[in-house]
Amino acid sequence: MDIKYAAAATFSSAKELYDAAGKVKDEGYSNWECFSPIPVHGLDAQMGYARSKVPRFTLAGGVTGFFTGMLIVWFMNEFDYPLIVGGKPYFSPIYPFPVFYELTILFAAFGTLFGMFFLNRLPQHNHPVFEHPEFGRTGDDKFMIVIEVEDPKFDDEQTVNFLKEVGGQAVQIIREPID
Amino acid sequence: MSEVKEVEEHEILKKVDPAPWKDVPLVLNNRDYKWVTDKICGIVEAKTPTWWWWCFITALCIASFTGMGLVYLVSTGVGVWGNNNPVNWGWAIVNFVFWIGIGHAGTLISAVLCLLKQKWRTSINRASEAMTVFAVLCAGIFPLFHVGRVWFAWWLFPIPNANAIWPQFRSPLEWDVFAVSTYATVSILFWYMGMIPDMAVLRDRATETWRKYFYGFFAMGWRNANNHWRNFEMAYLLLAGLSTPLVLSVHTIVSFDFAVANLPGWHTTIFPPYFVAGAIFSGFGMVLTLLLPVRAVFGLRDLITQKHIDNMCMITLATGSLVGYAYAMEFFIAWYGANSYEGFAFINRAFGNYWWSYWIMVSCNVICPQLFWFKKIRQNTPLVWIISIFVNVGMWFERFVIANTTLSRDFLPSSWGYYSPTVVDIFTFFGTFGFFSVLFLLFLRFLPLMPMCEVKSVMPQADPHADH
Numbered sequence: 051m052d053i054k055y056a057a058a059a060t061f062s063s064a065k066e067l068y069d070a071a072g073k074v075k076d077e078g079y080s081n082w083e084c085f086s087p088i089p090v091h092g093l094d095a096q097m098g099y100a101r102s103k104v105p106r107f108t109l110a111g112g113v114t115g116f117f118t119g120m121l122i123v124w125f126m127n128e129f130d131y132p133l134i135v136g137g138k139p140y141f142s143p144i145y146p147f148p149v150f151y152e153l154t155i156l157f158a159a160f161g162t163l164f165g166m167f168f169l170n171r172l173p174q175h176n177h178p179v180f181e182h183p184e185f186g187r188t189g190d191d192k193f194m195i196v197i198e199v200e201d202p203k204f205d206d207e208q209t210v211n212f213l214k215e216v217g218g219q220a221v222q223i224i225r226e227p228i229d
Numbered sequence: 230m231s232e233v234k235e236v237e238e239h240e241i242l243k244k245v246d247p248a249p250w251k252d253v254p255l256v257l258n259n260r261d262y263k264w265v266t267d268k269i270c271g272i273v274e275a276k277t278p279t280w281w282w283w284c285f286i287t288a289l290c291i292a293s294f295t296g297m298g299l300v301y302l303v304s305t306g307v308g309v310w311g312n313n314n315p316v317n318w319g320w321a322i323v324n325f326v327f328w329i330g331i332g333h334a335g336t337l338i339s340a341v342l343c344l345l346k347q348k349w350r351t352s353i354n355r356a357s358e359a360m361t362v363f364a365v366l367c368a369g370i371f372p373l374f375h376v377g378r379v380w381f382a383w384w385l386f387p388i389p390n391a392n393a394i395w396p397q398f399r400s401p402l403e404w405d406v407f408a409v410s411t412y413a414t415v416s417i418l419f420w421y422m423g424m425i426p427d428m429a430v431l432r433d434r435a436t437e438t439w440r441k442y443f444y445g446f447f448a449m450g451w452r453n454a455n456n457h458w459r460n461f462e463m464a465y466l467l468l469a470g471l472s473t474p475l476v477l478s479v480h481t482i483v484s485f486d487f488a489v490a491n492l493p494g495w496h497t498t499i500f501p502p503y504f505v506a507g508a509i510f511s512g513f514g515m516v517l518t519l520l521l522p523v524r525a526v527f528g529l530r531d532l533i534t535q536k537h538i539d540n541m542c543m544i545t546l547a548t549g550s551l552v553g554y555a556y557a558m559e560f561f562i563a564w565y566g567a568n569s570y571e572g573f574a575f576i577n578r579a580f581g582n583y584w585w586s587y588w589i590m591v592s593c594n595v596i597c598p599q600l601f602w603f604k605k606i607r608q609n610t611p612l613v614w615i616i617s618i619f620v621n622v623g624m625w626f627e628r629f630v631i632a633n634t635t636l637s638r639d640f641l642p643s644s645w646g647y648y649s650p651t652v653v654d655i656f657t658f659f660g661t662f663g664f665f666s667v668l669f670l671l672f673l674r675f676l677p678l679m680p681m682c683e684v685k686s687v688m689p690q691a692d693p694h695a696d697h
Contacts, residue, residue, distance in 0.1 A: 068693035087262060087430075088686045089458035090693050097455060102463035108471070122387050126395035135399045148404035148482050152411040155475045159415045159468060163422055166464035170457045173449035180452075186433030188453045189426065189681075191262035 052225040055178035056198040057209045059218020060187075064090045067193035070216040071096045074195060077212060081201035085179070085194040104165045111161020112154045119150035178226035196224065255349055255687050257531040262685050265532070269427075269679050270434055272527055277674065280526070285670050291663025298656030299374060307377045309653055316636040316648035321375040323628040324658050326483055327511070328368035328665075329409065330504075330624060332416070333476055334512020335361030339419060340472035343465070349540055351683040352532040356523065357516050358420040359676070363668040364515070365413045367661040372405070374657075386410075401485040408482040415475055419468045425451050426461070427677040480508045487631065494574035494635040497562065503555035507627060510548035510594070513541055514620030519669065521614045523678070532679060535608060542601040542613060545620060549598030552627075556595065570640065578634045582647055586626050586633070593623025 061067045064086065071084050075098050084093060094101075120143070127133070128140035138145060167173070179185060179196060188194050195218060197209050206223075213221045256265070302310055311319060335357035342350040376382050385406045387396055396403050429451035432444040451457060484504035487495040517538075524533045563575040579587050597619045600606045607613060637648050672678070685691060 064691055064693045065695060084455040085453045086455065086458070087266075087453060088682050088691050089462050090455070091691070092693055093455050094459050099456070099459055102460045104460050104463040104467060108467045123398045126387060127398050131393065131395050133397065135397055138399050146398040146404070148401075148478065148485070149398055149407045151478060152404075152407040152475075152482075155471050155478075156411040156414060159418050159471050162464045162467045162471070163418050166422070166460045167449065169460045172451065172457075175445060175450045177450065177452060179454075186430075189430035189433055190266040 051229070052227045054199050055181070055224045055226040056196045057204070057206075057213060057221065058179075058182055058194055058196045058224050059213035059216075059221040060184055061193040061195070061218060062191075064088070064193065066217055067195065068093060068096055070195055070218065073216045074197065074212075077203070079197055079201050079203055081198040081204075083179075083196050083198075085185075085188040085196065087189050087191060087193075090193075103169055104162060107161040107165025107168070108158045109161075111165075112158035114161075115153040115155070115157025116150050118157065119146070119153035123149060178224060181226060182222075182224050184220065253534070253536045254689075255352070255534070255536070256684065257534055260531055260688075262688070262690060265681055265684055265688075266430060266434075268529070268532070269677050269681050269684075270431055272673070273431060273675060273677060274434070281670060281674060285667065288663045288666035288670060292660050292667050293663070294656045295370065295660025295664055298653045298660060299370075301656075302374060302653045303379060309651065310375075311648075311651040311654065312375075314648050315639060315644050315646040316633050318375075318632055318636065319648060320629075320650050320654040320658055321371040322486070322632050323625065324661065325368050325371040326504075326628045327625045328364045328371075328661065329412075329483055330480065330508035330511045330628075331515045331621075332361040332364040332368070332412070332512065333480060333505070333508035334514075334516050335359070335364075336412075336416060336419075336472050336476040337509050337512065338516070339423070340469040340476065343469040344473060347540075348687040349537055351687050352529075352679050353516065353520060353537060353541075354683070355420075355423065355676075355680050356520055356672075356678050357512075358416065358423070359669065359672045359678075360512075360515060360519060361416045362413070362420055363665050363672075365409065365416060366668070367665050369409065369413070370657065370661065370664075372402075372409075401482065401489045404482050405486060408479045412475060412479045415468070415472060419472055421447075422461075422464060422468065423680055423683075424676065425449060426453065426682045427680060429453065430681060431677065477505055480504045492635050492639065493568070493570040494578065494631070497559065499555060499558060499562070503552070503559075506548050506551040506555065507594075507624060510545060510552055510598075511620060511624035513545045513548065514617045514624065517541055517545070517613060517617035518621060521610055521617070523673065525610075527678075529679075532684060538610065538613060539604075539607050542607045545617070546598045546601040549594055549620070553591075553595035556591065574635055574638070577638050578630060581634065582637065583630065583634045586630050590623050590626040590630050593619045594627060597623065 059070075061070060067084060067086060068090060071093060074082055075096065084090070084097060086093075123146045124141045127146075132140045143150075182194070182196075184192060184194070195213065195216075197204060197213070201209075203209075210221050210223070310321075335354075338350050338357040339354045339361075342354075373379060373382050376385070384390060384394075385396060385403070396406070398404075425448055428444045428448035432441060432448045435441045435444060481501035481504065484500035488497060488500040490496060520533060521538075524530060560575050560579075563571045566572075577583075597616055600612075600616060606616075633648055638645055689695060
């Protein structure tokens with residue numbers, strides 16, 4: 051048993067993909083995606099994507115890191131076990147600055163990586179698009195546009211014809227096997 | 230009047246013959262995407278070459294020296310390290326700073342050159358990042374064991390222990406713990422994240438089951454979708470932006486280990502920038518040492534071109550000259566500061582008991598890279614490789630000079646001494662080269678040594694507005 055997942059068309063260059071993506075967007079499709087071996091410059095705007103939200107995770111990580119640094123130095127050297135060393139104050143925002151600084155970067159980096167994972171919904175080791183026989187080549191030298199069945203404008207015949215019109219080669223339906 | 234002027238301009242324009250701007254392609258011989266994929270994946274997918282086994286076994290044997298040195302040290306007691314000499318930091322701090330410094334070029338290439346939009350970095354950044362990670366691992370061994378009782382090394386971290394004592398944050402050595410562990414972690418994150426799309430390519434090409442699982446696991450289900458790329462590119466840029474201040478801070482904090490101490494020859498404000506320049510210098514030396522053989526063995530001349538070598542040589546030249554300037558400025562300030570102890574420390578550096586190490590340092594770090602002014606030399610790959618070895622040697626001696634000349638001649642002549650390495654010093658240091666090589670060989674064998682997606686991005690085919 052399988053169910054229809056999407057219609058897919060391959061393209062052989064970044065330019066073809068870029069031009070076709072603009073047409074797909076103008077046609078009014080909403081559940082669709084481009085696949086490419088490289089991040090194609092300007093494709094986000096062409097597809098109508100907004101700016102990535104990863105920076106929010108980075109900022110949250112950075113702020114958390116900075117205050118974590120302050121908290122551990124204050125707690126350990128001023129609150130829990132004050133110890134006079136070199137006549138310096140127990141806590142100051144100045145001398146342990148390297149610690150705050152490093153923890154800011156450390157937490158911001160974790161925020162960035164995990165933010166990227168979260169926004170990309172990774173890890174997700176299976177996906178219907180992997181069923182496409184040519185999918186592996188989208189990491190190599192092929193470009194692909196996939197319009198999902200869930201799209202309100204999707205129509206078996208029309209969508210396939212449309213993909214052919216915009217220059218898609220090897221247009222085919224991706225089917226997702228189910229038990 | 231205006232007519233006359235117009236005629237004049239025309240005359241001038243006729244005479245002007247602007248030289249055509251020759252934009253050297255970053256990938257030679259008009260290679261296509263498929264070639265790049267097959268080339269890089271082919272290295273990982275091919276049968277293990279015989280030379281690889283020979284190198285790997287040799288590297289393992291060399292690495293075992295570190296193991297032997299450490300077993301002897303830990304089982305006998307820290308006294309056999311020779312740390313009761315006035316130069317109680319001995320080779321340990323020298324090796325630590327040496328390895329950490331080497332790591333810095335990898336971050337410079339992956340982060341700073343990314344922010345500066347230097348497209349040529351793409352074919353060398355993965356291997357350089359790998360070098361960074363492995364060099365930091367080698368560096369970590371020395372302070373870890375130098376704490377004396379290594380089984381208490383975890384006390385360096387803010388983890389509760391049975392004595393209810395916390396780390397002491399007023400010490401630069403504690404800042405170092407944070408700087409180096411953050412550096413190692415962020416370098417690994419950056420390295421790994423850049424590899425995700427390439428892991429997905431290897432996953433999709435894999436035929437053996439173990440490869441599908443191994444690369445599939447690390448690829449995290451990456452789909453090459455534009456939505457993925459969008460967040461990936463942003464995250465990559467942000468990590469580059471975070472790594473840049475990080476790499477500058479790490480060697481700054483390493484230099485605080487010296488500069489915060491009240492010792493002549495160490496207690497100077499020039500240390501942070503001088504250490505960072507030196508670190509980048511030594512790192513580029515190591516990148517050249519590693520990548521020139523890799524380029525020859527795997528036939529990567531179309532990807533690591535003469536332009537790449539030229540650029541790396543020129544950065545080595547620039548940072549080597551900066552380091553030379555710092556050496557001169559240290560001497561000048563020692564004289565200008567009119568502090569007799571500081572003055573003595575520097576005269577002693579150049580002409581005292583360790584004069585030979587000072588002059589090895591100057592000839593390797595300041596004089597040797599000046600050869601890179603000449604195009605003929607930059608184009609002579611074996612010679613570039615030999616010079617890069619001199620850079621590595623010179624930078625080890627720089628740290629040796631800084632650490633040893635000051636400690637062996639401190640304020641009280643009664644505590645003066647001459648430091649010679651012990652067998653523990655020699656074994657552990659020699660072995661780290663094997664340890665580093667083992668890791669680098671494993672990297673070459675199992676991981677994509679160039680970021681395919683980034684190399685493809687700087688090829689002319691990547692332009693969505695160009696006609697092909």
